[in-house]
Amino acid sequence: MGNRLVLKFIILLFLICLIGFISKTMGLNSPQIISLLIFFASVFATLFFWDFRVAIAFLGIGALLATKTVDLENLIKFSSLEVILFLVGMMLLVGLLKDSGFFAWIITIILRIKNLTARKFVFIVSIMSALLACSVDEVTSIVFMAAAILEICDYFEIDPTPYIIISIFSTNIGSTGTVLGNPIGILIASKSGLTFEDFILKAFPLMWVCLLITIILVVFWYRKPLKKLEEKIKDSQANEILVRLISIPPERELKLGLAVFGVTLLFIALHRRLELLWRLETNTLLLSIPLISAGMVMIWRWQKARSYIEKDVDWWTLLFFLLLFAKAGTLKYTGVTEVLAKKISYLVKGNPKILMGTLLWTSTIGSSILDNVVLVAAFIPIVQSFKTLGFFLSPLWWALLFGGCLGGNITLVGSTANIVALGILEKETNIRITFFKWFWVGLSVGIVTTAIVWLALSSPFYR
Amino acid sequence: MKVKEVMTKELISIKPNGSAKDALDLLFKMHISGLPVIDEEGKLVGMFTEKDVLTYILPSYIDKVGRFVYDENPKSIKKKFLELGNIRVSQLMRRDVITTAEDASCCEVARIMLTQNVRRIPVLNKEKKVVGIITREDIIKSYAKEAGWGTD
Structure with missing residues (x-):
């Protein structure tokens, strides 16, 4: 344990020195080097010491402020409070949905097939995993899907592993479909000005294509376990016991919960139209609708309001995001991202298609190792800098979104959904998936879906 | 009033490598909900409670899913319950145990019980050996005694 810790520190120091050396040879000035060093030191340290993030x-x-690399005013500006508040609102709404039995109701639908x-x-x-992921968020979605899969596999006495993996793949793919699916969705929407409609028009159809190809792939990959399940289903005839497993939640509460969520989704879907109608700045309503809904919920359930805020909002993660955004914003403030954008533009010879491909594959591979929010937060200011170099940004934003989400399928630590679901699987069944048991199927799905996105983003539709 | 004056000195404890089933049987027999786990050297290594058993046998995602009501017990509950015979106490027990000293005041222990939401606290001497256990009942009884109530 001690040796591993020392080794991690040595690697960390080596990487920081390497970044320092590279930034010096690139001719960066002192504030630029400091901001770059602090950002990468934080990213690598987070990678090695996740619990201390x-x-x-x-x-x-603290170091950025103490070294005067950024001032307080800009630090607050870069911390993207609008994104944090959006996530707070959505987490609170999901809390209400859990409370009203919405997810149990969804699970009973699967049990009633x-x-x-x-x-x-x-x-x-x-399909359920993907749709749930893009309408609530990937982590909430995977917890419920994993619960349903475990119940069903337990009933048929089969190994749940293939189905948990399939659900994780679909969840990660589904999280690309709307701004709600993944924190990087709302982050990209907020920084790019892309609207919910843009997501529905451009990302949602592509999500379905990826999902369909993935289903074909996994049905082939897991043909043996599927055959076994088929036999078990034939032996056990109907699934009446399954239906009785989970009770349907109280009708009134469920209906109210569904109504609140449905109206919120409707307004989110129409946000651009309403903004145009009321002459509001782009995405003003997108970011404020979850807050308005959450506010209403807290008035309706005023006795539980404090509990929603304290228990359903993941403050630990949100605080990490807030500070991460501030650090990534500092890279823009010191001008590092412009320098990097120029270098990258020079390397890709100013070709927008090569640039899009590079960004897509880099974010896919990067997010298979790093948390995708860390990766996307780092890339956003770079992508913004490409505008001044004459690039059309839209395909680059989509590349970042799809790369950031699809890369999560490549390794078993690629996304939070993977870690959560595999944790549940291990606790419930004592099955611990090895790196390579996941890797080959994950890599196949990751490469094939990214290749599809690459092809699609090269088409004029995404310009 | 000091802890050593009201604590239960006849301490019943379990060993970390004993089976979880035997430990649970002991809880049933004693009509209590938890016991300290003490190793061969007399060192307190954890607490084994009914809550730990429930945490183990219920689905691990139960606290994440909100209202998710099972109409019938999932098969996994029976399976996990039967596994208790093959599981050691050390695998289920809580390791971060709140303890108190013999000379601590009852009021301080009561405060810990309320704020940390614990029912019973092992009492350690200066050598860090367990010398007793104090429960909510012990403390309330001591207050009752002080107030002159006739308790037996």
Whole structure:
């Protein structure tokens, strides 16, 4: 344990020195070098010491202020409070949905599938995972999907591993479909000015293509376990016991919960139209609708309001995001991102298609190792700098979104959804998935879906 | 009033490498909800409570799913319950145990019980050996005694 810690520190120091050396040879000035060093030191330290990520973020921000690399005013500006508040609002709404039994109701729908077959099961698990992920968020979605899969596999006495993996793939793919699916969705929307409509028009269809290809791939990959499930289903005939497993939640509460969430989604979907109608700045309503809904919920359930805020909002993660955004913003403030953008533009010879491809594959591979929010936060100011170099940004934003989400499928630590679901699987069944058991199927899905996105983004539709 | 004056000195404890099933049987037999786990050297290594058993046998995601009501017990509960015979106490027990000293005041222990939401606290001597256990009942009884109530 001690040796591993020392080794991690040595690697960390080596990487920081390497970044320092590279930035010096690039001809960066002192504030630029400091901001770059603090950012990368935080990223690498977060990678090696994940449990200490908030402490590391605090130290990083302290160092940026103490070295006068950024002033307080800009630090606050870069911390993207609008994104944090949006996430607070959505987390609170999800808390209400959990409370009203919405997710239990969704699970009963899966348990009620008539004439179940193995392929039908995979199909429904994939589609449900993707749709839930893009309408709430990937982590909430995967917890409920994993619960449903475990119940069903427990009933049929089969290994749940393939179905949990399939659900994770679909969840990560589904999280690209709307601004709600993944924190990077709202982050990109907020910084790029892309609207919910843009996501529905450009990202949502592409998500379905990726999902469909993935289903075909996993049905082939897991053909043996599927055959076994098919036999078990035939042996056990109907699934009436399954239906009785989970009770349907109280009707009134469920209806109210659904109504609140449905109206919120409707307004989010129409935000651009309403903004145009009321002459509001782009995305003003997108960012404020969850807050308005959450406010209403807290009035309606005023006795539980404090509990929603304290228990359902993941302040630990949000604080990490806030400080991370501030650090990434400092890179823009000191001008590092402009220098990097120029270098990258020179390397890709000013070709927008090569640039898009590079960004897509870099973010795919990067997010298979790093947290995708860290990666996207770092890339956003660079992408913004490409505008001054004459690039059209739209395909680059989509590349960042899809790369950041699809890369999560490559390794078992690629996204939070993976870690959460595999944690549940291990606790419930004592099955610990090895790196390579995941890697080959994950890599296949990751490469194929990214390649599809690459092709699609090269088309004029995404210009 | 000091802890040593009201604590239960006849301490019943379990060993970390004993089976979880035997430990649970002991809880049933004693009509209590938790016991300290003490190793061969007399060192307190954890607490084994009914809550730990429930945490183990219920689905691990139960606290994340909100209202997610099971109409019938999932098969996994029976399976996990049967596994208790093969699981050691050390695998289920809570390791971060709140303790108190013999000379601590009852009021201080009561405060810890309320703020940390614990029912019973092992009492350690200066050599860090467990010398007793103090429960909410012990403290309330001591207050009752002080107030002159007739308790047996």
